[in-house]
Amino acid sequence: MSLPWTRRGILQGSAAGLATLSMPGFLAGCAKTGAHATMATPDNPFQQWFGIDEATIRRVMTELTSRGADHADLYFQHSRSNSVRLEDGLISQANASIDQGVGLRVVIGDQVGYAFTEDLTLQAMLGAAQTAAAIAQGSPVSPAATFQYGSGGSFYEIAVPWSEVGIHTKLPILERAAELAKAGDPAIDKVSVYWNDAEERILIADLLGNVYTDSRPMTRLWVSCTATKDGLTQSNGSNIAGRHGIDWYTDERLQTVAKQAVDRTMILFDAVRPSAGEMPVVLAAGASGILLHEAIGHGMEADFNRKGTSIYSEMLGRKVAPDFVTIVDDGTQPGERGALNLDDEGTPCEKTVLVENGVLASYLHDLISAKHYGLPQSTGSGRRESFRHTVMPRMRSTYMLNGPHTRDEIIASVDNGIIAETFTNGQVQIGAGDYTFYIKNGWLIENGKVTAPIKDVNIIGNGPESLRRVTMAANDFKLDTGGWTCGKNGQSVPVSQGLPTILVSSMTVGGADA
Amino acid sequence: MHDEQIQQAQTAVDLAQSAGADAAWASVSRSRSVDFTVRDGKLEEVKDATSRSLSIRLYVDGRYASTQTTDLRPDQVSAFVREVVDMTRALQPDPFRVLPDPELYEGRSTQDLELADPAIIQLTREDRLEICHNQNAELIGKDKVVSATSGCSDGHEVSAAASSNGFVGSQESTWLWLGSEVTVNDGGDKKPEAWMWGGSPNRSDVPNPQAIATLALKRAHDRLGTVKGPTALTKMVVDPSATSRLLGRLLSPATGRGLQQGRSFWAGKLGVPTVSDILHITDEPLLKRGLSSRLYDGEGIAAKSMPLIQGGALQNFYIDTYYGRKLDMAPTTGSASNRVVSPGQRDLAGIISDMDDGIYVTSWLGGNADSTTGDFSFGLRGHLIQGGQLGGPVGEMNITGNLLTLFSKLIEVGNDPWPYSRILCPTLVFDQVQFSGA
Numbered sequence: 001m002s003l004p005w006t007r008r009g010i011l012q013g014s015a016a017g018l019a020t021l022s023m024p025g026f027l028a029g030c031a032k033t034g035a036h037a038t039m040a041t042p043d044n045p046f047q048q049w050f051g052i053d054e055a056t057i058r059r060v061m062t063e064l065t066s067r068g069a070d071h072a073d074l075y076f077q078h079s080r081s082n083s084v085r086l087e088d089g090l091i092s093q094a095n096a097s098i099d100q101g102v103g104l105r106v107v108i109g110d111q112v113g114y115a116f117t118e119d120l121t122l123q124a125m126l127g128a129a130q131t132a133a134a135i136a137q138g139s140p141v142s143p144a145a146t147f148q149y150g151s152g153g154s155f156y157e158i159a160v161p162w163s164e165v166g167i168h169t170k171l172p173i174l175e176r177a178a179e180l181a182k183a184g185d186p187a188i189d190k191v192s193v194y195w196n197d198a199e200e201r202i203l204i205a206d207l208l209g210n211v212y213t214d215s216r217p218m219t220r221l222w223v224s225c226t227a228t229k230d231g232l233t234q235s236n237g238s239n240i241a242g243r244h245g246i247d248w249y250t251d252e253r254l255q256t257v258a259k260q261a262v263d264r265t266m267i268l269f270d271a272v273r274p275s276a277g278e279m280p281v282v283l284a285a286g287a288s289g290i291l292l293h294e295a296i297g298h299g300m301e302a303d304f305n306r307k308g309t310s311i312y313s314e315m316l317g318r319k320v321a322p323d324f325v326t327i328v329d330d331g332t333q334p335g336e337r338g339a340l341n342l343d344d345e346g347t348p349c350e351k352t353v354l355v356e357n358g359v360l361a362s363y364l365h366d367l368i369s370a371k372h373y374g375l376p377q378s379t380g381s382g383r384r385e386s387f388r389h390t391v392m393p394r395m396r397s398t399y400m401l402n403g404p405h406t407r408d409e410i411i412a413s414v415d416n417g418i419i420a421e422t423f424t425n426g427q428v429q430i431g432a433g434d435y436t437f438y439i440k441n442g443w444l445i446e447n448g449k450v451t452a453p454i455k456d457v458n459i460i461g462n463g464p465e466s467l468r469r470v471t472m473a474a475n476d477f478k479l480d481t482g483g484w485t486c487g488k489n490g491q492s493v494p495v496s497q498g499l500p501t502i503l504v505s506s507m508t509v510g511g512a513d514a
Numbered sequence: 515m516h517d518e519q520i521q522q523a524q525t526a527v528d529l530a531q532s533a534g535a536d537a538a539w540a541s542v543s544r545s546r547s548v549d550f551t552v553r554d555g556k557l558e559e560v561k562d563a564t565s566r567s568l569s570i571r572l573y574v575d576g577r578y579a580s581t582q583t584t585d586l587r588p589d590q591v592s593a594f595v596r597e598v599v600d601m602t603r604a605l606q607p608d609p610f611r612v613l614p615d616p617e618l619y620e621g622r623s624t625q626d627l628e629l630a631d632p633a634i635i636q637l638t639r640e641d642r643l644e645i646c647h648n649q650n651a652e653l654i655g656k657d658k659v660v661s662a663t664s665g666c667s668d669g670h671e672v673s674a675a676a677s678s679n680g681f682v683g684s685q686e687s688t689w690l691w692l693g694s695e696v697t698v699n700d701g702g703d704k705k706p707e708a709w710m711w712g713g714s715p716n717r718s719d720v721p722n723p724q725a726i727a728t729l730a731l732k733r734a735h736d737r738l739g740t741v742k743g744p745t746a747l748t749k750m751v752v753d754p755s756a757t758s759r760l761l762g763r764l765l766s767p768a769t770g771r772g773l774q775q776g777r778s779f780w781a782g783k784l785g786v787p788t789v790s791d792i793l794h795i796t797d798e799p800l801l802k803r804g805l806s807s808r809l810y811d812g813e814g815i816a817a818k819s820m821p822l823i824q825g826g827a828l829q830n831f832y833i834d835t836y837y838g839r840k841l842d843m844a845p846t847t848g849s850a851s852n853r854v855v856s857p858g859q860r861d862l863a864g865i866i867s868d869m870d871d872g873i874y875v876t877s878w879l880g881g882n883a884d885s886t887t888g889d890f891s892f893g894l895r896g897h898l899i900q901g902g903q904l905g906g907p908v909g910e911m912n913i914t915g916n917l918l919t920l921f922s923k924l925i926e927v928g929n930d931p932w933p934y935s936r937i938l939c940p941t942l943v944f945d946q947v948q949f950s951g952a
Binding site (some may be wrong): 042 | 553556557558559560561562563564565566567578579580581582583585590594597598601602604605607608641660661697700703704705707721740745776781820857879880881882883884885886887892893895910911912914922948949950951952
């Protein structure tokens with residue numbers, strides 16, 4: 001449904017050059033069952049996945065390129081999603097959804113014509129193709145006469161497809177998670193658990209006759225707690241997510257996420273606000289990779305750079321951080337949210353080095369920006385939220401490699417600062433380079449020792465300045481398993497992030513008193 | 515009106531009941547939207563979308579589930595609904611899950627809210643290009659401009675809903691938004707960006723392209739030379755266009771769900787003076803040409819004006835049927851429409867000219883608030899205020915505190931509400947706000 005306000009919300013993000021990262025609470029769900037779905041790609045995915053034949057594809061592609069094209073593609077998608085919620089001890093709310101359609105794109109230089117339809121009849125697809133083709137004003141281009149089927153990596157093969165997992169198998173997992181959280185502390189008086197599993201089938205057919213397919217699973221479990229103590233109420237939660245199957249939900253994993261939800265809630269009763277102003281900030285290993293996502297990742301997406309609107313537009317090859325800083329964006333980590341066998345233009349994903357030993361090394365490219373920069377291929381970073389959206393360069397899993405220090409050395413070096421552990425969201429201004437992230441849980445560091453817990457403070461800094469101020473990095477790298485979602489120009493895509501413990505020598509911390 | 519969509523919704527209700535549901539609610543929508551983007555004088559992107567969807571809420575043997583699909587082939591829809599009915603039977607019974615009391619459907623307004631404008635439905639490619647180029651022409655080649663992108667986005671939607679306990683309704687809306695984003699060179703690597711968007715359901719209320727572009731350029735130029743602001747406890751003046759972020763966070767926990775789940779700082783405060791007594795806010799679903807106007811809400815409850823905050827005291831929670839039954843409170847409406855803040859006497863310029871010392875906030879960057887406690891921390895950009903004058907631009911700052919405390923220190927509401935928001939709020943002035951900066 002497209003209400004005026006949601007349209008504007010989308011455009012605001014686009015227009016403001018803002019990009020956000022968030023861990024939204026209970027997202028509206030997407031996907032489950034489908035008796036005919038399989039993880040293996042069928043011999044004829046056009047027919048078996050979407051009920052269309054190759055002649056139809058050629059007919060639509062011919063229409064799509066009837067006024068010229070440098071590149072053109074059809075992006076077919078079928079998604080099934082299932083979500084279930086446990087609240088007040090009852091599993092009494094479930095959602096099942098199906099979303100399918102095709103997005104049609106014509107590219108001329110850096111100009112894009114785009115249309116989509118949820119109706120996969122020839123007539124509807126031809127209508128959409130004519131609409132998208134209107135961007136061009138040249139001569140017709142003939143699509144390839146034959147198809148060749150390409151494939152990418154295999155980073156999320158799961159034993160049982162979600163389409164074959166019945167709801168009866170899922171319910172005990174929600175109940176167990178709730179039971180563990182409820183038992184975690186006598187002060188916990190409300191527990192809610194949210195479950196989602198989803199499966200997307202993707203088929204990309206391009207002008208050159210290349211056909212790529214992928215089947216992408218995703219699941220998330222979120223545990224939330226509310227506790228009351230001495231007349232005060234606090235709430236918080238924790239979640240785990242990835243491209244995994246049902247067997248990923250081991251009892252050990254459930255115990256971990258339930259304990260995190262309880263601990264992160266109960267610590268809030270004792271938490272204080274740090275003082276306001278600039279101070280050293282230690283970022284704990286794991287979710288603190290949010291720093292990289294905001295301070296450098298978005299600014300390295302090549303669409304901003306080819307337009308000259310990123311603070312990093314003229315910085316390739318420049319020294320931007322100390323020698324021990326190497327930052328990568330990687331689509332090849334098995335089972336992670338940011339993993340992709342191939343990107344949404346059919347390019348196999350790779351591990352792209354953004355910063356190598358302190359030197360700015362590469363932007364993140366889609367096909368349009370790779371061509372703009374004269375590169376032989378994209379970095380496999382062309383992504384889209386769904387068939388309703390055009391492709392943009394996006395992050396996948398962004399992290400920093402281990403450094404030469406230890407966590408203890410880093411903490412001992414701080415006289416008066418904070419250590420940040422859990423986060424809810426972040427945001428960046430691409431051109432000015434200012435970015436923020438919000439700390440939900442952390443600690444004060446006083447005279448080299450971790451002391452009181454802290455809560456609810458926003459951190460603000462400038463990307464290139466913060467990279468220069470990464471003065472120490474430890475050897476305890478950790479990838480975060482929380483379900484991060486990155487928003488850019490109104491499109492949300494799943495991402496991952498990680499970090500070893502690092503020290504940023506000065507950042508502006510939102511505090512309660514001067 | 516919209517007989518075809520109403521028929522589709524009623525067919526879906528029948529389908530759900532024949533598949534075994536005791537009760538059902540169905541809604542269908544069909545929309546078309548078009549986006550044009552022009553960058554630096556050249557058409558960059560055209561996106562044209564025709565979209566449709568079906569949503570059904572199912573009540574089966576005291577159990578509940580919801581479903582959406584965009585695959586509307588009749589055989590696929592029936593198979594899917596049967597599958598979801600089976601899934602619903604696997605859930606636990608919940609006595610609070612029922613369709614709304616049909617009495618709440620009664621009394622729906624019959625007035626024309628002017629939400630659908632034929633002039634928008636009839637926009638042509640040439641109209642849209644003109645809107646974009648007229649904005650972009652005001653920006654290309656102007657002082658320090660690195661890149662300028664101008665766009666327009668319009669659409670038309672018809673939705674209809676029906677329920678097994680007698681609800682039938684349909685709504686039609688259009689929208690046209692236009693906006694520009696400008697990136698300017700600040701010397702060195704910094705390239706501050708700014709934007710401006712405005713729009714309306716009715717073309718005659720849409721601002722003119724030149725005015726939009728001029729304001730976007732002014733906002734970008736205003737960021738040149740931004741320095742880190744001070745750490746200080748001082749007055750905060752919030753531009754009307756930035757107020758909705760604060761008010762949204764203040765009002766979002768005032769829901770039945772938040773209250774029942776122990777996640778609302780408004781718990782126990784209904785009718786109790788809690789924030790500044792100059793704050794008055796009303797939920798107004800029946801505003802003509804309002805961005806969130808409607809005749810009925812997502813459950814079919816007939817829309818009516820609802821006081822939210824009067825004299826600093828919360829007057830109503832947003833309560834839907836489910837949480838109303840759980841809380842033993844009467845449903846109001848489960849979701850917000852237009853929120854209108856009662857205006858005061860002066861505009862932004864008048865307020866600043868009378869202020870010795872403070873910080874004027876033009877926009878926010880990141881930050882969050884805890885809906886259970888009200889504790890917040892937000893990043894911001896703006897200007898210093900000194901001796902009744904606006905000073906240079908400042909950034910890289912946060913404000914931190916508690917929302918109820920912040921709004922208890924609201925000392926003035928302006929008379930200049932921002933029209934391009936679901937929350938129609940004028941300039942706000944707060945005393946003793948904690949800023950952190952250099």
